[in-house]
Amino acid sequence: MSQFNEGVAEQVEMEQADVAAMYGLLDERLADVRAQLAVVLRSSADSAGEVYAREVDAERLARWLRRLEGAEEGLAFGRIDGADGTVLHIGRLGLHVDDRDLPLLVDWRAEAARSFYAATAVHPMGLRRRRHLRVEDRAVRAVSDELLDGSAPGVGDIVGDGPLTEALEAQRTGRMRAAVATLQAEQDEIVRSAHRGVTVVQGGPGTGKTVVALHRAAYVLYAFPGAAARGVLVLGPNARFLDYVSRVLPSLGENDVVLATCAELAGVVPAAVESFDVAQLKGDMASAEALADLVRSWQAPDGGFVVRVGQERVRLKGGDIAAARRAAVASGLAHNPAREAFKEGLIGMVTDAMERGAVEALERLDAEITGSTGLDLDAAAADDLRTLGFDDAPAANPAEVFDADAVRASLMDDIDADRAVESLWPRLTPEMVVRALLADVRTMARYLPSLTDDERFRLMRTADGPWTDADVPLLDEAADLVNGPPERTFGHVVVDEAQELTAMQWRMVMRRCPAKSMTLVGDFAQAGPATAANDWSQALGPHLGSRFALHTLTVGYRTTQEILATTHDLLARIAPGQTPSRSIRHGEPPRSLTAYPHTLATTVTEELRAQTEAHPGELLAVICADHRVKEMASAGVAQWARLVPASEARGLEFDASVVVGPQEIIAARPSGERDLYVALTRATKRLCTIAVHTASQHAS
Ligand SMILES: Nc1ncnc2c1ncn2[C@@H]1O[C@H](COP(=O)(O)OP(=O)(O)OP(=O)(O)O)[C@@H](O)[C@H]1O
Numbered sequence: 150m151s152q153f154n155e156g157v158a159e160q161v162e163m164e165q166a167d168v169a170a171m172y173g174l175l176d177e178r179l180a181d182v183r184a185q186l187a188v189v190l191r192s193s194a195d196s197a198g199e200v201y202a203r204e205v206d207a208e209r210l211a212r213w214l215r216r217l218e219g220a221e222e223g224l225a226f227g228r229i230d231g232a233d234g235t236v237l238h239i240g241r242l243g244l245h246v247d248d249r250d251l252p253l254l255v256d257w258r259a260e261a262a263r264s265f266y267a268a269t270a271v272h273p274m275g276l277r278r279r280r281h282l283r284v285e286d287r288a289v290r291a292v293s294d295e296l297l298d299g300s301a302p303g304v305g306d307i308v309g310d311g312p313l314t315e316a317l318e319a320q321r322t323g324r325m326r327a328a329v330a331t332l333q334a335e336q337d338e339i340v341r342s343a344h345r346g347v348t349v350v351q352g353g354p355g356t357g358k359t360v361v362a363l364h365r366a367a368y369v370l371y372a373f374p375g376a377a378a379r380g381v382l383v384l385g386p387n388a389r390f391l392d393y394v395s396r397v398l399p400s401l402g403e404n405d406v407v408l409a410t411c412a413e414l415a416g417v418v419p420a421a422v423e424s425f426d427v428a429q430l431k432g433d434m435a436s437a438e439a440l441a442d443l444v445r446s447w448q449a450p451d452g453g454f455v456v457r458v459g460q461e462r463v464r465l466k467g468g469d470i471a472a473a474r475r476a477a478v479a480s481g482l483a484h485n486p487a488r489e490a491f492k493e494g495l496i497g498m499v500t501d502a503m504e505r506g507a508v509e510a511l512e513r514l515d516a517e518i519t520g521s522t523g524l525d526l527d528a529a530a531a532d533d534l535r536t537l538g539f540d541d542a543p544a545a546n547p548a549e550v551f552d553a554d555a556v557r558a559s560l561m562d563d564i565d566a567d568r569a570v571e572s573l574w575p576r577l578t579p580e581m582v583v584r585a586l587l588a589d590v591r592t593m594a595r596y597l598p599s600l601t602d603d604e605r606f607r608l609m610r611t612a613d614g615p616w617t618d619a620d621v622p623l624l625d626e627a628a629d630l631v632n633g634p635p636e637r638t639f640g641h642v643v644v645d646e647a648q649e650l651t652a653m654q655w656r657m658v659m660r661r662c663p664a665k666s667m668t669l670v671g672d673f674a675q676a677g678p679a680t681a682a683n684d685w686s687q688a689l690g691p692h693l694g695s696r697f698a699l700h701t702l703t704v705g706y707r708t709t710q711e712i713l714a715t716t717h718d719l720l721a722r723i724a725p726g727q728t729p730s731r732s733i734r735h736g737e738p739p740r741s742l743t744a745y746p747h748t749l750a751t752t753v754t755e756e757l758r759a760q761t762e763a764h765p766g767e768l769l770a771v772i773c774a775d776h777r778v779k780e781m782a783s784a785g786v787a788q789w790a791r792l793v794p795a796s797e798a799r800g801l802e803f804d805a806s807v808v809v810g811p812q813e814i815i816a817a818r819p820s821g822e823r824d825l826y827v828a829l830t831r832a833t834k835r836l837c838t839i840a841v842h843t844a845s846q847h848a849s
Pocket residue numbers: 313316317325326328331332333336352353354355356357358359360361672675706707799800801802
């Protein structure tokens with residue numbers, strides 16, 4: 150064994166002793182929490198209060214248990230050695246033997262761990278050395294050091310290939326991995342920023358925006374307990390993407406983050422697709438105004454209010470109805486709860502009117518009978534009230550005779566009274582509102598006056614047709630107008646592929662984050678067809694003004710420089726002025742093949758077979774225009790590769806990709822060139838494009 154290898158083995162062995170102690174402590178903690186949980190679950194609870202307290206306790210312990218279990222893989226991954234000789238190990242969670250000692254392991258999010266990510270040779274932050282550990286199955290497999298104080302490597306310093314290179318060269322699995330051990334300084338600065346408001350992260354494909362977003366979510370949970378208590382939401386563009394990122398947070402020990410698409414948030418299942426220009430029209434802010442105006446039109450338009458009480462019919466004047474409407478609107482409640490306020494107002498007026506009537510009737514009787522003889526006034530008043538429909542009218546004093554509370558309560562439950570309210574202020578459902586707007590051309594003309602006739606015609610839907618993705622935020626808006634804000638809101642919201650959101654979707658997001666603490670990541674050069682904004686100010690301005698901090702990531706970690714270089718012209722067309730990111734990876738130049746429609750399937754499968762043979766075990770993808778998916782599936786592509794429609798490729802990553810029909814991808818959707826840019830930038834190692842020649846190209 151060479152001296153160098155001996156040095157490595159010795160260091161690995163030393164680290165193994167420390168790491169074994171950490172796992173020993175982790176096991177102790179696990180056993181302890183499991184035992185506590187068992188005790189809580191076995192304990193008896195007699196009252197509802199005790200049952201509740203037991204549930205809260207059990208939930209807290211179960212959460213802690215999941216967190217400990219989540220830290221198992223790669224528990225420790227780093228170590229910092231200070232110039233003063235102090236040593237700290239950095240890992241997925243903090244472990245202390247006892248509070249007086251130095252921690253055995255420091256949580257990567259703790260302030261003490263900051264220099265692990267931020268120190269450089271120029272700014273060593275008091276460090277002599279940064280060490281990375283590769284720990285698998287509880288065993289230390291490798292160590293790798295960076296010396297930060299300018300000193301030459303000495304005994305015990307293992308300077309080798311960086312762990313970042315190792316992480317980037319690892320084969321892809323189809324699921325994103327945490328990058329907690331190798332977060333780069335520009336990424337880490339955003340992840341642990343103290344800024345609690347809205348942080349926007351932009352950058353080209355593969356610059357680590359998703360990495361930053363997910364690690365930021367984990368940091369928020371650790372560092373901002375208020376936001377953590379209210380929950381963290383990660384919003385992604387589709388189920389495929391959410392599946393791709395689903396393992397990252399659990400592997401950071403965070404299991405309580407909600408991952409959702411807009412449709413899931415709104416509880417709607419879209420069952421139809423529609424053209425993108427329609428989706429864009431629906432996504433415009435004008436839809437919000439139209440829905441609000443439409444709902445207002447259902448709030449006491451002209452009409453009378455008459456209710457029968459006993460033998461009597463009580464009619465309210467227009468002025469009274471308007472006053473009840475004003476009060477209900479001023480309550481600031483959503484339509485349905487405000488309807489209750491409106492109804493209470495009307496019924497209060499009816500009751501008052503009846504009370505006044507009763508008093509006047511009694512006074513009139515009193516006056517008529519004054520001076521005459523032999524008549525019992527009390528009995529007369531009681532008779533009078535009886536004719537008004539009140540059977541038990543025992544006393545002569547009208548205030549006592551007329552039980553206003555009872556009358557009010559019985560009117561609130563009265564079906565006829567409710568029907569009369571319904572004609573002025575009907576109960577609504579979100580679906581009714583959206584249908585009413587989009588299924589009738591006259592309603593649209595009235596509430597969407599800024600659209601052309603042609604645009605309104607394209608927006609028309611049948612009253613009972615299935616919902617589409619673009620309907621989701623309209624339904625959510627209507628739910629807010631009709632029933633009030635969503636029950637579930639979050640302390641922090643992370644939005645990935647945020648360039649995809651329409652104005653109406655942004656409103657959905659804002660509604661779910663009252664504190665406006667958010668991390669939004671995206672790239673407008675990759676925007677899909679429903680996006681109307683060109684930059685963050687346009688997208689966020691209507692919702693947040695300029696209250697967001699913008700960061701730009703510049704280094705690409707996915708796509709090789711060779712692949713990126715072939716997209717420069719395309720990028721200049723789709724995002725003029727955007728500086729291309731610079732990749733730290735290098736590889737083979739991309740290859741281009743051509744095929745005719747009838748040879749395409751064979752060309753693709755031959756290419757996949759050749760790649761699989763040359764690079765066994767790698768994750769391959771075939772990305773094609775959506776209309777080619779069926780044909781590719783029939784050709785048996787799934788045997789070798791993931792088959793991905795270009796419309797769903799955003800955010801995904803593969804070792805190699807075969808992009809079929811670049812021109813078809815461009816032609817398929819209004820965002821075609823941006824879709825192609827996305828498709829071309831998914832591979833970490835190799836890209837092959839297969840152009841499909843049309844018959845006319847063939848002839849020429
Ligand atoms: N610091 C890092 N350490 C290890 N891997 C990293 C790091 N930063 C980024 N990566 C890797 O680079 C790849 C691209 O990262 P990510 O998906 O976050 O980029 P992105 O900017 O969101 O890309 P896109 O715009 O295409 O969605 C991923 O494999 C990710 O794990």
